[in-house]
Amino acid sequence: MTGNGTAAAAVRTQGLDVRLGGTHAVREATVSFGEGTTSGLVGPNGAGKSTLLNCVSGLVPVSAGQVFLYGERSTGIKPHRLAAMGIGRSYQGAQLVMELTAAENVMVGDHLAVRTGLLGAGLSLPGARRAERRARERALGALERVGLRQHADRTARELPYGVQKRVDLARALVSEPRCILLDEPMAGLSRSEKEEVVEVLAGLRVEGGPTLVIVEHDMRVINQLCSDVVVLNAGAVLAVGPPDVVLNRPEVVDAYIGRDNEQERP
Numbered sequence: 001m002t003g004n005g006t007a008a009a010a011v012r013t014q015g016l017d018v019r020l021g022g023t024h025a026v027r028e029a030t031v032s033f034g035e036g037t038t039s040g041l042v043g044p045n046g047a048g049k050s051t052l053l054n055c056v057s058g059l060v061p062v063s064a065g066q067v068f069l070y071g072e073r074s075t076g077i078k079p080h081r082l083a084a085m086g087i088g089r090s091y092q093g094a095q096l097v098m099e100l101t102a103a104e105n106v107m108v109g110d111h112l113a114v115r116t117g118l119l120g121a122g123l124s125l126p127g128a129r130r131a132e133r134r135a136r137e138r139a140l141g142a143l144e145r146v147g148l149r150q151h152a153d154r155t156a157r158e159l160p161y162g163v164q165k166r167v168d169l170a171r172a173l174v175s176e177p178r179c180i181l182l183d184e185p186m187a188g189l190s191r192s193e194k195e196e197v198v199e200v201l202a203g204l205r206v207e208g209g210p211t212l213v214i215v216e217h218d219m220r221v222i223n224q225l226c227s228d229v230v231v232l233n234a235g236a237v238l239a240v241g242p243p244d245v246v247l248n249r250p251e252v253v254d255a256y257i258g259r260d261n262e263q264e265r266p
């Protein structure tokens with residue numbers, strides 16, 4: 001389940017507060033994302049959605065409150081350690097290294113490769129070369145899952161934005177994390193690309209599959225994929241529950257209209 005409960009939560013925040021410069025980006029947010037569930041995290045521009053994901057993945061320091069992963073306090077743990085603990089992440093702006101190929105970008109997200117000594121590959125040690133081969137195979141597998149195997153050896157710079165976004169998704173999937181935080185995975189995609197990504201994400205919702213938390217402005221996508229939704233507004237939790245109920249609540253509709261955000265309102 002998603003909400004304020006504590007049972008079987010993959011991710012839970014307790015009174016999470018984040019101040020960035022002069023902005024109070026997240027305000028006493030208590031949310032939980034149940035293990036194996038697919039949840040939406042929605043709200044108008046500037047509501048604090050990316051900041052909340054950044055706190056959970058260790059990229060932004062918490063000002064007050066706590067984050068828990070699988071019941072263990074994870075506040076303040078470094079991002080690479082959280083990745084090794086099974087947190088995967090995609091980024092709003094794809095954030096690929098433009099000079100690297102699609103496959104190499106995916107390998108960068110593969111914490112298993114780093115752990116098994118990919119860095120030693122530069123020294124041409126046989127074990128490291130084997131590890132690199134395995135990492136490349138995993139990267140190609142992840143690219144295949146998002147329909148991009150044919151682009152594996154093109155540099156990110158050569159790829160259109162919609163394709164870069166899917167490379168970013170492959171990077172989040174490659175080490176098969178237990179929990180995947182997706183920051184606007186559909187932004188900038190064409191309708192058919194969106195449908196492909198929805199299919200990929202729907203394919204992850206199997207028994208024993210990962211927990212998915214999806215920040216998304218496209219409410220059709222939220223309705224298609226998510227069993228629960230958390231609505232943030234001005235950094236605070238405004239509503240929690242099933243999308244068909246929550247997205248029709250007057251305060252949620254008002255929050256979107258109030259931000260002059262009509263095209264994105266639920």
Ligand SMILES: Nc1ncnc2c1ncn2[C@@H]1O[C@H](COP(=O)(O)OP(=O)(O)OP(=O)(O)O)[C@@H](O)[C@H]1O
Pocket residue numbers: 020021022023024025043044045046047048049050051052092
């Ligand atoms: N590095 C930063 N320094 C100062 N303020 C920031 C920083 N990053 C984000 N903010 C501010 O924090 C607030 C929350 O931003 P955040 O990006 O988390 O919102 P969001 O809900 O993800 O928005 P969007 O849907 O537009 O991506 C905004 O007011 C934003 O301007």
